[in-house]
Amino acid sequence: xxxxxxxxxxxxxxxxxDDAANTASNPALGNILEAFKDVAPWIVQLIxxxxxxxxxxxxxxxxxxxxxxxxxxxxxIGGILLLVGGLMPTWLHSSVGxxxxxxxxxxxxxxxxxxxxxxxxxxxxxxxxxxxMMGYVSAFVGVSAMLYQxxxxxxxxxxxxxxxxxxxxxxxxLIFALIVLPEPKIYRKDALEAATSHAPSILGSGRVPGSxxxxxxxxxxxxxxxxxxxxxxxxxxxxxxxxVPAQIGLLFAVLSLGNVSGAALFGHLFxxxxxxxxxxxxIVGAAGIFICSQxxxxxxxxxxxxxxxxxxxxxxxxxxAKVNSLVTYSAASxxxxxxxxxYGIGAFLSPIVFQFVGLPGRFVVSVGAVGILVLCIVTFxxxxxxxxxxxxxxxxx
Numbered sequence: 001x002x003x004x005x006x007x008x009x010x011x012x013x014x015x016x017x018d019d020a021a022n023t024a025s026n027p028a029l030g031n032i033l034e035a036f037k038d039v040a041p042w043i044v045q046l047i048x049x050x051x052x053x054x055x056x057x058x059x060x061x062x063x064x065x066x067x068x069x070x071x072x073x074x075x076x077i078g079g080i081l082l083l084v085g086g087l088m089p090t091w092l093h094s095s096v097g098x099x100x101x102x103x104x105x106x107x108x109x110x111x112x113x114x115x116x117x118x119x120x121x122x123x124x125x126x127x128x129x130x131x132x133m134m135g136y137v138s139a140f141v142g143v144s145a146m147l148y149q150x151x152x153x154x155x156x157x158x159x160x161x162x163x164x165x166x167x168x169x170x171x172x173x174l175i176f177a178l179i180v181l182p183e184p185k186i187y188r189k190d191a192l193e194a195a196t197s198h199a200p201s202i203l204g205s206g207r208v209p210g211s212x213x214x215x216x217x218x219x220x221x222x223x224x225x226x227x228x229x230x231x232x233x234x235x236x237x238x239x240x241x242x243x244v245p246a247q248i249g250l251l252f253a254v255l256s257l258g259n260v261s262g263a264a265l266f267g268h269l270f271x272x273x274x275x276x277x278x279x280x281x282x283i284v285g286a287a288g289i290f291i292c293s294q295x296x297x298x299x300x301x302x303x304x305x306x307x308x309x310x311x312x313x314x315x316x317x318x319x320x321a322k323v324n325s326l327v328t329y330s331a332a333s334x335x336x337x338x339x340x341x342x343y344g345i346g347a348f349l350s351p352i353v354f355q356f357v358g359l360p361g362r363f364v365v366s367v368g369a370v371g372i373l374v375l376c377i378v379t380f381x382x383x384x385x386x387x388x389x390x391x392x393x394x395x396x397x
Contacts (some may be wrong), residue, residue, distance in 0.1 A: 003182055008124055009133060011180040014173040015075065016117035017135045018082060019110045020145035021170050022051045025147055026230050027101070027249035028156035028163040030238025033161055039096050041360050045231045045351035050100050051107030052223070056344020058111015059337030062119075070183050074112050079174040080107030086167025093161045106167075111344065115336045118320070123184035132267055134317055142260030142313060146253040160245075168306050172306015183271070208335050211386045212323050216342035218382065220250070221375055222282070223346030224353055226315075228368030229255065229289060229308050231351050233301075235360045243298060251302055258288075262313020270321065275383050278318040282376035285311025286297040288331070290369035293362045311372075316343075326386075 003011075025032070025047055033044045062074055083107050088343040093099055105205025121133050122318035148166050233251065243251065263386070288307025295301040320339060327335045354364050 003092065004273040007180050008182075008218075009136070012117050012120045012124070012133070013137055013140045013175040014143040015113050015181075016122070017141050017144035018079070018170050018173055019055075020141050020148050021082065021086060021167055022055065022106060022110045022251065023145050023230070023256070024086070024148045024152040024166040025383050027153035027234060027245055027252050028160050029231070030234040031156055031160040031245055033235060034040055034238070034354070035076045036096055040355075041235070042351045042355040043096055045360065046348075047096070047099055047103055049227060049348045050103040051110060052344045052347030053225075054104050054107030054344065055111040055114065056341040058075055058108045060342075061108075062112045062115055063218040063334050065338035066119070069124075071116065072178065072181060072183055074116055075174060075178055078109045078112035078116070079170070080109070082107045082113070082170055083167060085109060086170065087164060089219035090161055107344070111340065114330070115340050118336050120181070120184065129282040134320075137263075139260050139263040139313075142256045142258075142263055142309075147258065149252040149256060150249050153252065154246050156249070157245040166377065167268055208331050208338060209326055211326050212335050214339065214382060214386065215319055215323050216338055218375065218379055219315075219348045220341060220342040220346035222315060222372065223343050224350045225368040225371035226285065226289070226308070226312065226373065227347050227350035228354065228365045229292060229305065231354075232360050232362075232365050233292065233305070236362060236365070239288035239361070242296075242301070251298070254302045255305040255309040255312075257314040258309020258311075258355075260309075261306075262310040262316065264313075266314050266317045270318070275318070275322050275325075276380070277314060278322065279319065279379035279383065281311045281314040282372050282379065285315070285375040286369045286376065289365060289372065293369060302391075320341060322383075 029045070029048055032047060033041060036044055058078070068389075082105075085102045085108075088102045089099045092102070118134070119135065121130055125133050148169065151169075152163040152166045155165055206397060210218060230252075234248050237248050237251070238245075266277075273280060284307050288304045288311065289307075290303055291304030291307065293304075294305055320336070323335050323339050354367070356358075357367050358364050
């Protein structure tokens with residue numbers, strides 16, 4: 001069955017936007033913390049970050065699995081994990097440990113589907129269309145995150161565990177993708193491998209150079225610092241009686257709006273700044289997070305959230321662009337998987353690291369802002385030390 005380019009793009013977007021469901025518990029975190037007052041705050045915060053650990057592991061499983069099975073098989077696997085893990089805490093929430101098990105399933109499902117969407121873009125699109133498609137994917141992920149978080153915040157205002165009902169929205173996206181999406185053809189993969197064989201610093205076909213791991217480390221550190229917003233914002237707002245869950249859901253929607261805006265602007269900004277865009281975006285993120293640490297009005301807090309989201313919308317595609325410029329096509333799936341692994345591990349470890357800095361609150365958020373500013377300087381220096389292809393042939397993500 002011949003599929004139009006528009007339908008193909010929609011199918012890939014439907015796979016990618018499932019990652020946004022990962023954020024559904026964020027607006028409810030303050031209420032969850034109140035429901036489990038006898039549990040250490042950093043353990044409760046893992047409800048937000050636990051998926052990140054398995055978002056990091058999922059791509060590694062996917063990168064190995066697609067060698068032996070059809071890619072569409074992984075839509076079923078990732079979708080089942082995401083739906084079961086997402087919905088079950090609505091009814092089974094007697095302990096934080098039980099919720100964390102289900103959150104791990106959510107992360108694993110997202111960890112399979114998210115890099116799969118990136119991989120499919122590489123399979124089906126080339127050149128400028130491929131680059132632009134990755135911007136569209138990021139933008140739609142941000143829009144869907146706004147939807148998920150707004151609904152989750154409203155449901156959490158009724159009862160905190162109802163926020164998990166939001167995951168039912170995942171089902172129609174996956175069904176559409178399964179119906180429309182064709183299996184990538186092998187001959188295209190061979191052609192793409194030849195087209196990207198000029199990538200610098202390659203040790204051999206399918207090998208990932210050490211320079212990729214440098215950028216994975218930078219992304220890992222970035223997420224340790226950036227996650228102070230998802231893990232502390234709701235706690236600050238509820239603890240200081242600044243907002244109710246429905247309002248917090250809207251504030252997280254503003255965070256996602258910033259993500260959408262950053263993703264939409266990425267292609268245009270990348271043409272101007274090339275790989276310098278990555279450290280420049282960190283300056284904006286550091287400013288936004290610092291504003292949140294000092295804001296005592298919802299308006300100012302929302303502005304800080306928007307800037308933090310703007311950085312997120314640029315950082316992911318900018319990092320992937322740099323990484324993809326360093327590898328051949330045969331190494332792309334592996335490099336994508338390793339990159340998401342760094343992101344996931346950093347996100348997961350954030351509350352564990354910051355428990356040694358202090359209790360959840362404004363001080364922790366301000367430390368995160370300083371950390372990102374330092375990382376900005378380090379990334380500028382690394383960019384100078386590691387050159388990359390900027391022709392656009394290899395810049396796909």
